[in-house]
Amino acid sequence: MGHIIAGGVSWSVKGHRLLDSIDMVAQAGKTVGLLGPNGSGKSTLLRLLAGLRRPDAGTVRYDDTSLRDLSRRMLARRLAVVEQDVSAHNHVNVRQVVELGRTPFRGRFDALTGHDRRVVDAALERVDIADKQDQSWNTLSGGEKQRAQLARALAQEPREILLDEPTNHLDIRHQLELLDLLRSLDITCVIALHDLNLAVRYCDHVVILDHGMVVAAGIPEAVLTPDLIESVYGVNVLVDREPTTDILRVTYLAATPPRRPSRKAIHLDPR
Amino acid sequence: MSMNPKRTAGRVEDPINGVETVPARLRYASTAALFAVAAAGLLVSVVVASLFGSANIGPLDVLSTILRHVGLGGIAPTPPLPKLLDALVWESRFPRVLLAATVGAALAVCGAVLQAVTRNPLADPYLLGVSSGASTGAVAVLLLGVGGGISLSTGAFAGGLVSFAVLLALLGGGRVASPSRVVLTGVLVSQFFAALTSVILMISGTANSTRGFTYWLLGALSGARWEVVTVTAAIVLIGVLAIQFLAPALDAFTFGWDSATALGINVTAARIWLIVLTSIITAAAVASSGAIGFIGLLVPHAVRILTSPMHRSLLPLSAVIGAVFLIWVDTFARVAFTPHEIPAGVITALLGAPAFALVLKRLES
Numbered sequence: 273m274g275h276i277i278a279g280g281v282s283w284s285v286k287g288h289r290l291l292d293s294i295d296m297v298a299q300a301g302k303t304v305g306l307l308g309p310n311g312s313g314k315s316t317l318l319r320l321l322a323g324l325r326r327p328d329a330g331t332v333r334y335d336d337t338s339l340r341d342l343s344r345r346m347l348a349r350r351l352a353v354v355e356q357d358v359s360a361h362n363h364v365n366v367r368q369v370v371e372l373g374r375t376p377f378r379g380r381f382d383a384l385t386g387h388d389r390r391v392v393d394a395a396l397e398r399v400d401i402a403d404k405q406d407q408s409w410n411t412l413s414g415g416e417k418q419r420a421q422l423a424r425a426l427a428q429e430p431r432e433i434l435l436d437e438p439t440n441h442l443d444i445r446h447q448l449e450l451l452d453l454l455r456s457l458d459i460t461c462v463i464a465l466h467d468l469n470l471a472v473r474y475c476d477h478v479v480i481l482d483h484g485m486v487v488a489a490g491i492p493e494a495v496l497t498p499d500l501i502e503s504v505y506g507v508n509v510l511v512d513r514e515p516t517t518d519i520l521r522v523t524y525l526a527a528t529p530p531r532r533p534s535r536k537a538i539h540l541d542p543r
Numbered sequence: 544m545s546m547n548p549k550r551t552a553g554r555v556e557d558p559i560n561g562v563e564t565v566p567a568r569l570r571y572a573s574t575a576a577l578f579a580v581a582a583a584g585l586l587v588s589v590v591v592a593s594l595f596g597s598a599n600i601g602p603l604d605v606l607s608t609i610l611r612h613v614g615l616g617g618i619a620p621t622p623p624l625p626k627l628l629d630a631l632v633w634e635s636r637f638p639r640v641l642l643a644a645t646v647g648a649a650l651a652v653c654g655a656v657l658q659a660v661t662r663n664p665l666a667d668p669y670l671l672g673v674s675s676g677a678s679t680g681a682v683a684v685l686l687l688g689v690g691g692g693i694s695l696s697t698g699a700f701a702g703g704l705v706s707f708a709v710l711l712a713l714l715g716g717g718r719v720a721s722p723s724r725v726v727l728t729g730v731l732v733s734q735f736f737a738a739l740t741s742v743i744l745m746i747s748g749t750a751n752s753t754r755g756f757t758y759w760l761l762g763a764l765s766g767a768r769w770e771v772v773t774v775t776a777a778i779v780l781i782g783v784l785a786i787q788f789l790a791p792a793l794d795a796f797t798f799g800w801d802s803a804t805a806l807g808i809n810v811t812a813a814r815i816w817l818i819v820l821t822s823i824i825t826a827a828a829v830a831s832s833g834a835i836g837f838i839g840l841l842v843p844h845a846v847r848i849l850t851s852p853m854h855r856s857l858l859p860l861s862a863v864i865g866a867v868f869l870i871w872v873d874t875f876a877r878v879a880f881t882p883h884e885i886p887a888g889v890i891t892a893l894l895g896a897p898a899f900a901l902v903l904k905r906l907e908s
Binding site: 319322323324343344345346347348349351352353355358359360361362363364368369371372373375376378380381421428 | 658659662663664787788790791794795796797798799801802804805806807808809847851852853855905
């Protein structure tokens with residue numbers, strides 16, 4: 273596990289600034305939540321952290337190495353990315369999907385080694401999908417696809433992992449299992465999340481994005497105040513502690529009427 | 544998990560839509576076995592297909608003639624044939640069989656690659672218009688003297704590359720277009736270049752134009768001569784081997800360009816190499832035999848269903864099975880309706896169109 277540091281990262285598309293001087297740190301082994309409404313720049317920031325897009329300004333560093341000094345292959349040996357809603361163009365089966373995770377370790381003509389197979393087996397077991405490994409990817413449910421992608425990411429034996437709304441298609445049980453699993457691993461995680469209550473329970477640190485800027489960062493309990501949630505999400509909330517578990521609880525009351533008619537949210541496709 | 548797949552005799556019944564998939568371990572073993580069988584089948588096919596033709600020459604005589612010409616005369620089982628029959632086997636039938644094998648392998652591999660590069664199971668050099676572009680290039684050089692003395696193959700390569708560039712430009716560069724859009728755009732490109740080829744053939748108006756017309760537009764192997772075979776085979780062999788280097792990238796394309804990049808693949812470089820290599824291979828195939836369609840669709844899909852969609856094994860298997868396939872299609876095309884000879888491209892289209900419908904159905908499921 274290693275730490276990820278973004279310093280002054282900005283990114284624009286066609287003159288629209290989608291990210292503006294983002295500073296953030298993911299400490300080694302910690303789980304960091306990226307929060308914010310749709311279009312706030314969560315997915316874009318994850319793409320820049322992953323080196324899939326090059327920032328216009330600023331740097332991303334893994335431990336003490338700048339992303340620019342890491343080759344794609346070397347980066348893929350330490351960093352795994354789980355995207356949202358990916359689709360396959362051919363009929364791969366689940367095991368073959370997970371085996372793709374070994375790509376950065378395999379030579380061009382190498383067969384999978386015994387070690388590769390053991391890593392793949394372990395990854396399949398970890399996400400509880402080993403019994404479907406021979407099934408075609410296209411026949412899986414949304415939640416199973418998400419877990420198969422996570423298994424593929426684990427097969428990369430990453431030190432850091434970036435996940436874009438990984439709980440999206442999961443039922444409640446698998447949401448909790450996935451986040452428990454991520455926490456139990458010795459991997460630095462940066463997770464874009466929508467559910468504030470899951471963020472409170474599972475994140476060591478949260479970064480709140482709004483219109484491409486960091487508006488708050490810190491431990492969830494300190495950051496997620498009713499005022500902040502109202503100003504970022506436009507929702508009136510009640511924040512209290514759940515009496516039996518004593519965990520912070522966010523209860524959504526009502527959407528507030530729009531207060532910022534002058535600032536239009538930018539909904540450009542970041543791709 | 545909730546539903547356990549039903550296992551019956553090594554195959555798994557998919558509980559959701561009944562699609563059968565073969566367990567991974569079984570596939571690894573069967574892939575190697577299938578490759579061995581297919582490679583043996585190719586060697587046998589090359590000799591056996593050379594038996595067919597108007598003159599009746601015995602199997603051992605054909606084998607002996609081939610062995611004698613490749614420097615293995617010592618183990619030839621029968622005495623030499625008369626000069627005329629020897630030439631018939633060695634100068635006509637055998638190069639034609641080898642050309643069929645070469646072109647079949649080339650088109651099958653190009654189909655597999657194009658399907659991954661466009662992320663579209665309906666891609667094929669013929670359906671995407673690359674073959675038509677190569678035809679136009681070849682015909683332009685041949686009949687109009689465009690390019691001032693460049694070779695037919697170079698013209699075909701330029702034409703293939705231009706049509707591919709047009710296709711990608713119409714599809715919007717790096718974005719992933721929907722399968723139907725890729726296919727419709729391919730139809731557009733292919734019709735346009737086919738029309739250009741027709742115009743060139745019509746206005747050139749030489750004595751050969753009628754014959755050339757069917758030859759370039761339908762695809763046939765009747766032009767097989769040793770000079771053609773050796774050049775084509777050399778280009779195809781080098782191209783196919785180079786593509787094999789990019790098999791990991793082709794696999795990584797399964798979930799798109801970002802996903803492949805995150806697996807450590809240099810996507811831009813890999814795609815450019817793959818497009819250039821497929822254009823060169825398609826051009827070599829088209830320069831020798833015109834635009835033969837659907838092999839790039841039929842063969843890779845059959846191999847995927849039989850073994851695995853992963854390219855380390857898919858590419859070599861497609862090459863060998865594509866070679867065997869076109870050998871037999873062409874043998875059928877030249878002997879089934881003697882004295883008439885049908886262009887091989889007509890037979891592949893007859894077989895390919897229903898296969899296209901099947902792939903379309905599978906895609907929608």
